Amino acid sequence: MEESNTSPLALNGCDDWEVVIGLEIHAQLLTNSKLFSGTTTRYGAPPNTQASLIDLGFPGVLPVVNAEAVRMAVMFGLATHCDISRHSVFARKHYFYPDLPKGYQISQYELPVVHGGYILVSCAQNEIKRIGITRAHLEEDAGKSVHENFIGMSGIDLNRAGAPLLEIVSEPDLRSPAEAIAYMRTIHTLVQYLGICDGNMQEGSFRCDANVSVRPRGETRLGTRTELKNLNSFRFVEKALIYEVERQIQLLEQGGKVIQQTRQYDPAANITRALRSKEEANDYRYFPDPDLLPLLISEALIAEIEAEMPELPWDRRERFMREYGLSSYDSGVLTAERQLADYYESVVREGSDAKLAANWVMGDVMAALNREGLSISDVRIIPPRLNLLLQRIVDGSVSGRTAKEVFEIMWNEGWDADTVIEQRGLRQVSDNASLEPLIRQVIEEFPAQRDQYRAGKTKLLGFFVGKVMQKTQGKANPQQVNALLSAFLDE
Amino acid sequence: MEISSRDIAHLAHLARVAMDDDQNESLAHDLTQIMGMVEHMREMDSSGIEPLVHTQTAEQRMRADEVAWRNMREEALVIAPMVEKGYYLVPQVIGGGGGNTE
Numbered sequence: 001m002e003e004s005n006t007s008p009l010a011l012n013g014c015d016d017w018e019v020v021i022g023l024e025i026h027a028q029l030l031t032n033s034k035l036f037s038g039t040t041t042r043y044g045a046p047p048n049t050q051a052s053l054i055d056l057g058f059p060g061v062l063p064v065v066n067a068e069a070v071r072m073a074v075m076f077g078l079a080t081h082c083d084i085s086r087h088s089v090f091a092r093k094h095y096f097y098p099d100l101p102k103g104y105q106i107s108q109y110e111l112p113v114v115h116g117g118y119i120l121v122s123c124a125q126n127e128i129k130r131i132g133i134t135r136a137h138l139e140e141d142a143g144k145s146v147h148e149n150f151i152g153m154s155g156i157d158l159n160r161a162g163a164p165l166l167e168i169v170s171e172p173d174l175r176s177p178a179e180a181i182a183y184m185r186t187i188h189t190l191v192q193y194l195g196i197c198d199g200n201m202q203e204g205s206f207r208c209d210a211n212v213s214v215r216p217r218g219e220t221r222l223g224t225r226t227e228l229k230n231l232n233s234f235r236f237v238e239k240a241l242i243y244e245v246e247r248q249i250q251l252l253e254q255g256g257k258v259i260q261q262t263r264q265y266d267p268a269a270n271i272t273r274a275l276r277s278k279e280e281a282n283d284y285r286y287f288p289d290p291d292l293l294p295l296l297i298s299e300a301l302i303a304e305i306e307a308e309m310p311e312l313p314w315d316r317r318e319r320f321m322r323e324y325g326l327s328s329y330d331s332g333v334l335t336a337e338r339q340l341a342d343y344y345e346s347v348v349r350e351g352s353d354a355k356l357a358a359n360w361v362m363g364d365v366m367a368a369l370n371r372e373g374l375s376i377s378d379v380r381i382i383p384p385r386l387n388l389l390l391q392r393i394v395d396g397s398v399s400g401r402t403a404k405e406v407f408e409i410m411w412n413e414g415w416d417a418d419t420v421i422e423q424r425g426l427r428q429v430s431d432n433a434s435l436e437p438l439i440r441q442v443i444e445e446f447p448a449q450r451d452q453y454r455a456g457k458t459k460l461l462g463f464f465v466g467k468v469m470q471k472t473q474g475k476a477n478p479q480q481v482n483a484l485l486s487a488f489l490d491e
Numbered sequence: 492m493e494i495s496s497r498d499i500a501h502l503a504h505l506a507r508v509a510m511d512d513d514q515n516e517s518l519a520h521d522l523t524q525i526m527g528m529v530e531h532m533r534e535m536d537s538s539g540i541e542p543l544v545h546t547q548t549a550e551q552r553m554r555a556d557e558v559a560w561r562n563m564r565e566e567a568l569v570i571a572p573m574v575e576k577g578y579y580l581v582p583q584v585i586g587g588g589g590g591n592t593e
Contacts, residue, residue: 031556038559047577049562068556089544098581155578288544293551
């Protein structure tokens with residue numbers, strides 16, 4: 001894979017040109033069944049085994065809305081300060097593609113279920129930006145086309161056809177690829193906190209289209225935009241946006257014009273390519289779906305959902321700072337994923353010191369997960385066990401350094417901290433009775449160094465500490481060794 | 492509002508409907524008439540009237556999120572012209588929707 005030409009200018013915007021980006025995020029809702037049918041939404045089944053007559057668009061069938069999907073859309077709306085439409089309408093969006101069995105997608109057009117909200121996004125230099133949410137609407141997903149395994153043909157798998165999506169449309173408020181990524185991550189975190197989407201980008205549960213334009217700084221009219229389709233990883237979104245921003249700026253600086261068109265990002269070549277221009281742009285001929293009556297959302301339902309809202313990521317971040325005395329950065333890292341925050345909080349509730357636990361979760365735990373490409377749900381050391389290890393640091397049984405060794409053994413072999421410490425003889429020696437003779441012995445072994453130390457070469461203390469640690473195989477408590485050595489050397 | 496045979500050709504293309512010139516012309520004529528009626532209706536003062544999206548006054552019923560389905564693959568695949576490895580086969584499509592919703 002080619003390396004990205006990550007220019008800081010394109011990533012953060014540049015002096016002469018203002019970048020304008022709006023994102024359309026598709027989040028697959030975590031329901032058991034599809035948006036309009038009882039078919040399971042389970043991922044990874046053999047092709048076409050999870051497609052019912054409704055999903056296949058057979059004549060004579062009637063779609064019925066999944067109440068849970070509506071609930072989830074309302075939850076999202078409440079979390080993003082949106083208006084919840086008491087009355088919204090499903091519309092047919094027409095286009096022809098082999099993976100769209102009906103020839104139209106049931107979506108929402110004029111009256112989406114939620115609209116007109118915003119979300120606060122932490123951008124670079126801790127700047128908080130308010131990004132407008134134009135709307136979020138319910139729609140059904142299409143199937144999947146497979147191009148690789150068939151010679152000269154494409155294979156169509158309709159398992160995903162009819163899966164519930166929430167399309168979240170932002171205002172064109174994003175001013176750089178970096179801001180776009182920050183916004184996307186914020187939404188990604190939010191939908192997982194709400195439990196309405198698993199956020200799995202590999203499986204396509206969370207994907208994004210981007211509208212991109214540039215304009216001379218100070219200009220108020222928007223430049224001609226292009227739309228980038230189907231960006232399915234944060235890295236690709238960033239690379240595609242950087243490429244596209246640079247392409248447009250170069251084009252305009254050379255006196256050219258941006259053509260309004262849909263473009264696709266090619267990760268292998270790290271470029272965007274035109275798919276179709278405005279002249280060929282689809283005319284979707286939306287109209288209200290006659291199979292579906294207006295969707296009415298009652299005040300009672302909204303109140304019920306509001307009462308059941310989980311703690312939101314930004315609230316949890318604030319609470320971690322307040323309750324656990326963590327820095328804004330540490331709280332941000334720990335609350336970026338709901339499961340990670342849950343893990344951390346369980347360790348603290350087991351009794352660990354909040355800051356020590358934060359350092360260990362962000363340090364050794366996350367390093368071990370990253371090393372093995374695992375997510376926090378695969379963590380090998382459960383909270384009570386991590387707590388026990390941290391207790392052993394605090395009570396002086398092991399030094400911080402030895403604890404890292406214990407952690408690795410726990411991670412790889414699955415023992416609890418006490419077992420590892422006892423079986424491997426890693427307990428820190430911190431009683432003076434056993435350390436004192438050892439330290440006196442070391443001083444006697446090196447009389448020349450002792451005399452030099454006493455003559456003023458106090459740097460030699462480190463030499464003695466090293467010798468003591470050698471003899472105890474690192475198990476001595478370093479502070480204690482230091483204190484005892486200084487005392488005896490000064491005698 | 493005049494509906495031209497170009498408009499008809501465009502709509503026919505969007506709907507993937509084949510149409511000969513005679514059909515096109517007769518449709519252009521009919522639709523122009525219909526549009527005339529719509530324009531006439533537009534002269535009515537409809538301010539203060541809620542747009543009607545459905546002739547039924549009932550509201551949409553929702554269903555509980557319960558799984559109820561059976562694997563219909565074999566029954567569904569038999570009506571397709573070409574299938575392989577459990578997939579429907581179609582002439583190669585690259586780009587476009589790319590397997591995702593528009």
